Amino acid sequence: MAHLLGHRGCIESLRADLQDLQAAIADVTSRAGAVRFPSWKFPDKVSCDLDMSLLLQRYRHSESEPELSQHSHVVLLELLIDR
Template identity: 65%
Template sequence: MSQLLGRQDCAESLRKDLVDLQAAVVDVFSRTGPVRVPSWKFPDKLSCNLDLVSLLEQYDFVDGEDEYNQHSHIVLLELVIDR
């Protein structure tokens, strides 16, 4: 499993999953209002206040940066859990 960590196709798949999850969250919020609970990944912030666009830009795949890509992969997985 560790051979997949940091691969571009995995990162792109996680990014798509996050966008889909965020769309579902926004859909629910449009009916119920925001759920004001702390973020799992960023406990100092409310989950409904996370700027997912900014986070996706920050943790994007970078050619030739294996260590950074592995870190980004883990962060993207944690954001899936957070959503």
Template identity: 65%
Template structure:
């Protein structure tokens, strides 16, 4: 399983999942208002205050940067859990 860590296709899939999840969350928020709970990934922030665009831009795949890509993969997976 570790051979999948940091692969471009895995990171792209996680990014698509995050976009879908964020869309569903925004749809719920439009009806209920923001839900004010601490973020699991960033406990010092409310989950509704995370700048998902900035986080997804920061943790993207970079050719030739295996260690960073593995880190990005883990962070994006944690953000899926956080959502």
């Protein structure tokens, strides 16, 4: 599995999953209200206040920087846990 760390397909799949999950969260919170708990990934912030579009822009695949892609892969997995 380590050979998949930073793989473009994995990162794009995680990004799509996060976008889908964020849309579902937005749908539920529009009806039930926001749940104000600290973020697991960013403990200094409230989970519902995270700017997911900004985070998804920051953490993406980079052909020229494999280390950045690997870091992005891990962060995207952590964001799934956070959501």
